[in-house]
Amino acid sequence: MQSLPLIAVTELAHADPARRHAAAAKLGRASREVGFFLVAEHSVPRATIDAAFADARAFFAQPLADKQRLSIKRSPHNRGYVAMADERLDPRAGFDRKEAFNLGLELDANDPDIVAGIPFRGLNFWPTTLPGWRERMLGYFDHCLELGRLIHRGFAIDLGLDEQFFAPHLTAPIATLRLLHYPAAIQAGRHDAGAGEHTDYGDLTLLATDGVPGLEVRSRDGEWLEVPSIPGTYVCNIGDCLMRWSNDVYLSTPHRVRAPTQERYSIAFFMEPNPETLIDPRQIAPDQAPRYAPIHCADYLKQRLDATYQHRAGS
């Protein structure tokens, strides 16, 4: 898709309000019309992104038994390893040809939220034989969180809200960092799904790719368009939670990943607000008739994940 808008995000925090507003207007237009945009001039160092990809490769290169010890099936909090064919993003299609690893906010076992059983407040699972891996992943997580907060500041400006409207809802968000590995397609030309057609569940997704194409976005007129894969540039999209919160002012857009002709890695950061945040469209679009009932962020996400994963049924 040649026409994905490119947002230079440092402008969203520019000291000159006119510059902030101009960048936010561009971001807003993309969020209302396309639901996807590219992010450049961000503050995540290229070396940090490259190291995250090297760490992802090292993780997935481990023996399956080591990865399975960290299985997401052992976590009610959406953390851990998703094996090949464990997930089906499009329930009408086959299982996805990918493996993944999720981590979230790092908390201490004695954290009051964990002790109180707050949904999605749990412990991360860590590989034990990869030195420095945990620290680098948490460093990358923090960079993504900062970038996600900055983009939310742009959303607030564009939506005519207080510039800091989202800030109190993003202090300890449910955000998930997800490493993804797609093996090469079994047969050239076969249209296997690396990831089935879906929309993302949260507010905002920041996606880093390794340069191997595969991601396709459905345009408003139903055509599948290839998204350029530019290392160092984030592909970002609006998720269903922000679509709902904004009363459909912002759009989440269906996308999928073709099984690539060569092995492909990507790293997604799914940003959802704090678990207790009330997703109430009347806050963002007070002049419109609300299309959705208010719901707590954690309850909304739980509904969506339960529908995706068989192992969560009844959890």
Ligand SMILES: O=C(O)CCC(=O)C(=O)O
């Ligand atoms: O790997 C990609 O390019 C996109 C993955 C994706 O859409 C997802 O995990 O939600």
Ligand SMILES: [Fe+2]
């Ligand atoms: Fe997605």
